[in-house]
Amino acid sequence: MNTEDVTKRCLSLAGAGEEYPFGPQPAVYKVGGKIFALLGEDAEPPRVSLKLPPDEVQALQAQYEGTVLPGYHLNKRHWVTVLLNGVLDDGELKALIEESYDVVVATLPKRLRPR
Template structure:
């Protein structure tokens, strides 16, 4: 899996938008103005930061040390940074992206939530 695959997946989620507030090498994905993923390929290996429930954050860091790290420049309780080092299976990365998206959508007021996914 490449960062481009992850970006395509992010943009396939309802209401997702891509911005580059930190420069051309760091894509920020938002839903209703709230960040659910930060994809950086400015240093090898590329990495994606995702917002997850705190218990999931701790479990992932314990299961994949060195690959799943505390969120880079983000709240360490709610965010993890996943390195594209080949350790975490592709399906797991995509599932984490969707979990991050769902975590953020759940915090939005009902009027701001995008149409439900099938």
């Protein structure tokens, strides 16, 4: 996936929006006011940070050493930064984006969850 694909996938999820609270980079994707993805398009290679369950964070880092890194400037227990270098196939990355979204939605009060 490239950065355009990541953006399209994030924005295709119910209630998701894009913001730039930190300046022109990174693009921040939120649902119910909570972040589920950050996309660094200007990095080389581009990268996306995602929130995942802690046990999965460790497993992904071990499985994809050098591609799935501890979350950059984020809680390393809950966040990973995935390099968009082609190591993860599109299906795997889409699944991780959806899982990050689901993890965040599960923490929202019911009144803020997308229908």
